[in-house]
Amino acid sequence: MTGRVYFAEAGIGPRRENTLNKIRRLFDAAGIASCIGDGDLTAIKLHFGEWGNDTHIRPFWVREVVDRVRTAGGNPFLTDTNTLYSGMRENTVDHLTTALRHGFGYEVTGAPLVIADGIRSGNWQEVEIRKKYFEQVKIAGDILDAESMVVLSHVKGHGMAGFGGAIKNLAMGCAPAAGKMEQHQGLCPVVDADACEGCWACINACPKGALEGEDETVRVIKEQCIGCGECMTVCPTGALDFDWENGLVPFMEMMTEYALGAVQGKEGKVGYLNFLVDITPDCDCCPWSDSRIVPDIGILASTDPVAIDAASFDLVNSRPGIRESRLLGNYAPGEDKFRGVAPYTDGMRQVRYGEEIGLGTADYEIITI
Structure with missing residues (x-):
């Protein structure tokens, strides 16, 4: 089975089209509206950025998704979970403060903010998946209670996962601190x-x-x-x-099993948009934003998290690397830019394992809108 991934290139193009219109057209072309039932409480899962990070997804882009969800009959709210590490998103009070300081208030996005795992990450339930590492995984309670979900992911590098896209957003982003800790087990320094x-x-x-x-x-x-x-x-x-040789593959696979748990029970009820712009070497959890490693590419939309991440990975690597960045090599089109930043990583492991456990398909077709 081939996953359909819809693509809008960066830049205005011959249509002189802005990003807001591209988001609307991608949402419709990918059939994300069909994932949303009338009256659904719809979680719009995104990352508000650690305080000091400024390459997270723009709040006014999120507004377009909020409006499309409402048009489809859903009742949207913006959501994320608290972090495992110390920072400005470790508890709900600081997390909401950071989100508001970054512009994600109702006056801009048109949707309320809900931190899905509670004030100190205690709101979660176990979801049965019965896979290699986990019989059950811990997922934030308010993610589970939502009837549908739209996952907005900023594609960028990551020092352990290789790259972050929809799978990592589901896995770490829908887990409470206890679930994040489970995913990191084995990566002990x-x-x-x-x-x-x-x-x-x-x-x-x-x-x-x-x-x-x-x-x-x-x-x-x-x-x-x-x-x-x-x-x-x-x-x-x-x-x-870290003991990269022995710990990295289990980490990647544990993370992917958590992603499966995050969408369990929501079959046919989740849509995805990946933003391939400001592709930095680090996660948005960093309180800074480094220079891009490749030029901006565009936005992808799909109803398959594995297909959209496979396409994102390939599109990034198809571009020439920016030498005035943290890339250590792999500058040529076709070379792995994420390994060019962190040579020990294998970003595609999450994609391959996601296909193995039934999260989606790594075989994709890109349809340019």
Whole structure:
């Protein structure tokens, strides 16, 4: 079976068309309206951006989706879940404050904001999936209670997932902190004692107290580690790193199983738009936005999360890389730009495994509107 993915290129083109009109036409062409029943509470799942990030999806673009959902008969709300790491989206109060500061208020988007896992990430239920890693996964309660969903994803790089698109948005974005922690299990940092200078910067940075001093180096307390990687970002000598060889594939597959749980019970009730603009090397969870690694490409729409991510991955790699960016190589069209940023990653693993477990199909047809 081939997944249909609808595509609108970046730029105004011969029609001199703006992005708002492209979003409307993509929504209609992909048949997303048919996913929404009359009176449905419809979750519009997106990422509001960590405070300081400015390449997240624009609020006035989201307004176009809100209006299309209402036209289809749905009752839309904008939603995300709280983060596992420390930051400005760790609890609902800070999360909503950040969303409002980034322009996602009702006066712009036309829809209320709901943080789906509760004030301190305690609102979740277990969903049975019976897959390789998980019998059940933990999904935010308000995501489960919505009758339909439209998933808006900003495609960009990611230091562990390779790239972030619809699958990662479903997996991490629909899980409470406890579910995010489950997905990160196995990605526990290891310490190079020879490189460690005993500065304790990592101990001070760890949000869960999972590091302790031991002689002149540090030790990871595995039972407390959440795999967030904050210790690695502050280590001045690079003494902390993940065990990429043994931990990366299980992480990717666990993440994909969570994505399956996020849409369980919503068969035929979920639509997707992937925004291939401002394609940065880092996730929007970073409190900054680095330079683009490829030129803007456009927007994709589909009702298949695997197909839309497969198409997104291929489209990014089909473009020439921007040398004045964090790309370390793979500049030529056809080369893996995400590996050009993080050579140890395999962004397509989530796509391949998503097809294996029945989340969607990696075989796609692009239809340019």
